[in-house]
Amino acid sequence: MDQSHQPELIGSPARQRILKQQQQSQQLARTRIRKQKLKFTFIGYLIVLVFLAIVQFIGIGFFTQGFLLSRQVLPNISECTNDQLNTCHPARFEKAVVLVIDALRFDFAIPVEGSEEYYHNNFPILHKLAQKDNAVLLKFMADPPTTTLQRLKGLTTGSLPTFIDAGSNFDGDAIDEDNWLLQLHRRNQSIAFMGDDTWYALFNEYVNPELNFPYPSLNVWDLDTVDNGVIEHLFPLIQKENRTQWDVLIGHFLGVDHVGHRYGPRHFSMKEKLNQMNQVIEDTIKQIDDKTLLIVMGDHGMDSTGNHGGDSLDELESTLFLYSKNKRFNKKSNDHYNVSELGKNYRSVNQIDLVSTISLLLGLPIPYNNLGFPIDEAFSNDHELNQVIFKAAQQIQSFRDATPNLSPIINEKYRLFMLDYSVNSENKKQWEHLIQSAKDYQYESLEECKRLWARFDLKMISFGIIIIFLSLTFTLTYARSIPSVRVLTMSFEFIGSVIAMSLLGLVLSFSMFVVLKPTDFNLKRCLGLGASLGIIIGFWAPIMDRFSLNWLWHQVRDFFIYNFNSWSFLGLIFVSLHCLIFASNSYVVWEDQMVLFLIITFGFCCIFGSLVNTSLPRTQRILCILHAITFTVLSRVASSITLCREEQRPYCEPTFKSSWWSIVLLHVSSYTLPTIVKSFYELSDSYHSAAPLWIGTGVKFLMFMNAIYWTVEYVQNSEYFLASNFNLSEPLLKSLKLAIARLVLFISLILANFSWSRGPLCVKLDIKEEVSQDSENPSQPQKTATILGYGNVYGSSYFLLVLNFAIAIMLVTKPIGVISLNILIVQILSLLELFDALDIRKNLIAPVVFGLLGYQHFFSTGHQATIPSIQWEIGFMTTESIVFPFTHINIVLNTFGSFFIICLAIPLITLWKIAPSSKPITVLSQIVTNVTTLITYQIFTSLSSLIFAAHFRRHLMVWKIFAPRFMLSGMLLIVFNVFLILITLWFGTGKIVTQVNRIFGK
Structure with a gap:
């Protein structure tokens, strides 16, 4: 052997090992670089979306401050x-x-002949006593919004609430204006209180601390605790030996209100509560003495569903009853009671009129901000009434003198009234004329104040609209994936520009505030304006520096021309029509039907598209048609679940009611939904590994527990149970429900999501042995390995996360609403199959239809763009009192549950039925495109809602229709951004893309 070649031969295996190690090192280095690049890209996307969200939040804040003004006290x-x-x-x-x-x-307080409703003819004592001269029964008209805190403000100060005060119903800050409780306190008179703790929050410093017994008020599922507490302290105090301890005693019962919220007025419990209140009034009258005035009143009414907060007649009409054992009231000759007319001939008085009335009856000064007028019937005769109207007019004019910008014409009317009064105050023939003149003056003054407090800050409104529009310009460009812009925004040069400009904006705005000291812009507003403009400039400056405006225009134009087709056109039409809904109060009222029309239109387009798509194999085309039909039919079925707005009557019949058949459907769906989801997984051969555990066991068990919870709730609230002697079972059933609710929420929100983030993918390695079929050359069996579910590894695994949140949302949704959410899950799966078959997953229409589905099931789960439709009682499913954050989480999940499911499902448009990609950044980019498209869609609708709310700010229906809808739009914009960034992208998408790339990446 040639010795010269010996070292090379000897070294050959070593060299091969070295080369192999080098290749492995290079491969590991490339893998590490790809992972780092994926990580930095992902972080870059999140940073951009966070800054865009901040701008939108600032814009909403500006608009809200300009639109929902609170009056100066x-x-x-x-x-x-x-x-x-x-x-x-x-x-x-x-x-x-x-x-x-x-x-x-x-x-509730007057007789209604022939009625068998539980809320009629079960509280007869007020009407019975009102037939005598020492009692009077009046219709007590509330001012909207009809929430308890605002009504108590009106009942004690005599002033009018503004709409923004409705948001403080859970934040009962002490009243800082003159009121009759303060006047009692200034006279060292003792006030005893028991009942709704809203009084404690407002008037605690005026109440005798030894006679103060507040009870938690917001647990609407508790019908008896507050009422029993009031009764426990009321009757001992009104006994003769204890009357010296107090001068005014206030008791606030909540049972009737809670029955309405929990069951509605047509429930057996309403009869029991009204009977109980009837007995309380009867016993109170027996105990009080001749020198005591009894006032029984409601703070508001309730609508047909038992809710309140708006301004329907049923919510505004409440009750006022005045009683004295030996003093006569000034009852008018036309005070007759026509039972058949449901109180048509009862005289109506404003609730704020009680303030001047009770002050004058107790010898107190009328509170300074009072706008009401003494109630005629409360005084013994016209002579006394003639005396008190003079004092009431003086008080109102003193308020007007201290309030700027009030009409001199009305002030002149006061001067003429005073002249007339000074001449004719002792002339009996002129008393009626003087009383009417004083009433006319008070009415015109009140109407002027209402107009004054409806004044809008157009500057703040304009800033809000402009800021949101500027955020829309970048989001729109960013959402539809202009590649060069998307690449630039991932650079830290771009992100640094945004951060630097936002900080510069904050510094400049602070400096301008210090130097200029603007009177109409506080520091918070200046900083908000500076930050938002800084962020927008920080976005556009690098783009304008890198690319010309003309280049950007051609990029946008070419992108839309290249991607534009009939589906894109349909998506643009849907967005445009949804935005135009807000131009009409009728369309806003019927928004649920408008959304249904758009969804059904898309369904029929999918059916047509499936029929004419000859490129699909026959079997796949038939399956595509079936999916389209399923989606369309289910959309129509879901729309049949309705909670009607007052304005929709009588053309809408509410079907959102708990009944025995809805409970049965809950139990049936706990088996059918997992089976349906399983069948979709089997279409892509993905029902493996984690899927059977999640779907076949976990989802089925948790949905069954949900059904058990609502079954117990239904049985517990049934008329038979309430009328029977099963009271011993009440604590046991309450404990059982609390345990089930806490267990389901803990498993679905905490345990299941943690397990999902650490769990396996829905794939299975299938190994088979194949024997050669060639008999002449037999060979050893060959093993082949197949990864089952490989073609849907992203989608099948990610959809488990959607199910986790869906189960939690189903728990906090009422039974018939759970059926709607079951339909939503099937609709989403059908849509994903359609997007894949029709090849429209990258089209504008895909995220738009997802957004429309969120709105449809918002309505079909018992919600409307109104305050009364908020289901506050759901907050107490897991707690017996208000406990942050658990009570609040329940309400948020209940109200925005359908939108949460849609936001979480948006990545599936990209992930469903795709194999692991060697370019995970591309997959992530497509997901972000759909996420930002959904945000853009919501910005368009929110901006349209804000613009038309501002345009119709003087419309008759602004506070009933346009204002609640703009508030819903603003809240949705916040909800979409927070959930999509934190849950959908950061927790969900980041995990699944990273995990698949780690296992299957090359």
């Missing part, structure tokens, strides 16, 4: 004086017992 406090401006009147009563029966609608 005058700090003045009325006093009794000896000069001409003496607003006090000799007291007719030494003491007063004020009993508030929350949500006591007027027809």
Whole structure:
């Protein structure tokens, strides 16, 4: 052997090992670089979306501050004086017992012949006593919004609430304006209180601490705790030996209101509560003495569903009852009671009129900000009424004198009234004329104040609209994936520009605030404006520096021309039509039907597209047609579940009611939905590994527990159960429900999501042995390996996360709404199959239809763009009292549940039925495109809602229709951004793309 070649031969295996190690090292280095690049790209996307979300939030904040103004409260406090401006009147009563029966609608207190409703003819004592001269029953008209806190403000201060005050119903800050409780406190008179703790939040400093017994008020599923607590403390205090401890006693009952929220007025429990209140009033009348005034009143009514907060007649009409054992009231000759007309001939008074009335009856100064007028019937005769109207007019004019920008014409009317009064105050023939003149003056003054407090800050509104529009310009460009712009935004040069410009904007705005000291812009507003403009400039500056505006225009034009087809056109039409809905109050009212029309239109387009798509194999085309038909039919079925707005009557019949058949459907769906989901997984051969555990066991078990919860709830609330002697079972059933709700929410939101983030993919390695069929050359069996579910590894695994949240949302949704959410899950799966078969997953129409589905099931789960449709009672499914954040999470999941499911499912448009990609950044980019397209769609609808709300700010229906809809739009924009960024992208998409890339990446 040649010795010269010996070292090479000897070294050959070593060299091969070295080369192999080098190749492995290079491969590991490339893999590590790809992982780092994927990580940095992902972080870049999140940073961009976070900054865009901040701009949108700032825009919403500006618009809200300009649109929902709160009035300025005058700090003045009325006093009794000896000069001409003496607003006090000799007291007719030494003491007063004020009993508030929350949500006591007027027809609850009057007889209704022939009615078999539980809320009729079960509270007869007020009407019975009102037939005598020492009692009077009046229709008590509330001012919207009809929420308890706002009504208590009106009932104690005599002023009008503004719409934004409705948002403070859970934030009961002490009232900082003059009120009759403050006046009692200033006179060292003792106030005893028991009941709704809203009074405690508002008036705690005025109530005798030894006689203060507040009870939690917001647990609407608890019908008895507050009422029993009031009764427990009320009757001992009104006994003769304890009357010296108090001068005014206030009791606020909540049972009637809670029955309405929990069951609606047509429930057996309403009869029991009204009977109980009837007995309370009867026993109270027996206990009080001759020097005590009894006032029984409701703070608002309730609609046909038992809710309140809006301004329908049923919500505004409440009850006022005045009673004294020996003093006559000034009942008018036309006060007759026509039972058949449901209170048509009862006189109506405004709730704010109670303030001046109770002040004058107790000898107190009328609160300074009061706008109401003394109630005629509360005084003994026209002579006394003639005296008190003079004092009330003085008080109103003193308020007007201290309030700028009020009409001098009305002030002149006051001057003429005073002249007339000074001449004719002792002329009996002129008393009626003087009373009417004073009423006319008060009415015109009140109407002017209403107009004044409806003044909008157009500057703030404009800033809000402009900021949201600027965020839309970049989001729209960014969403539809102009590649060069998308690549630029991933660079830290771009992100650095955004951060730097936002900081610069904050510094400049702060400096301008310090130097210029603007009167109409506080520091918070200046910083918000500076930050938002800085972020927008930070976005556009690098793009304009790198690319010319003309180049961008050609990129946008070429992109839309290249991608434009009939499906894109349909998507643009849908977005445009949804935005134009807000131009009409009728369309806003019927938005649920408009959304249904768009969805059904898409369904029929899919059916037609499947029929004419000859490129599909026959079997696949038939399957595609079936999916399209399924989607269309289910959309129509879901739309039959409705909770009608007041404006939709009588053309809408509500079907969102709990009944025995909805409970049966819950149990059936706990087996059918997992079976249907399994069948979709089997279409892509993905029902392996984690899928059987999640779908076949986990989902089935949790849905069955949901069904058990609502079964117990239905049985517990059934008329038979309430009328029987099963009271011993009540604590057991309550504990059982709490345990089930907590268990399901913990498993679905915490345990299942943690397991999902650490669990396996829905794939299976199938190894088979194949023997050669050649008999002449037999060979050893050959093993072949197949990865089952490989073609849908992203989608099948990610959909398990959607199911986790869907189960939690189903728990906090009422039974018939759960059926709607079951339909939503099947609709999503059908859509994913259609997007794949029709090859429209990258089209504009895909995320738009997903967004429309969110709206459809928002309506079909018992919600509307109104305050009364908020299902507050759901907050107490897992807690017996308000516990942050658990009570709030329940309400948020219930209200926005359908949108959460849609936001979580958006990545499936890209991920469903695709094999592992060697370019995960491309997959991630397509997901972000769909996510930002959904955000863009919501920005368009929100911006349209804001613009038309501002345009119709003087419309008759602005506070009933346009304002609640703009508030829903603003909240949805916040919800979409937060959920899509934190849950959909950061938790869901990031995990699944990274895991698949780690296992299957090359």
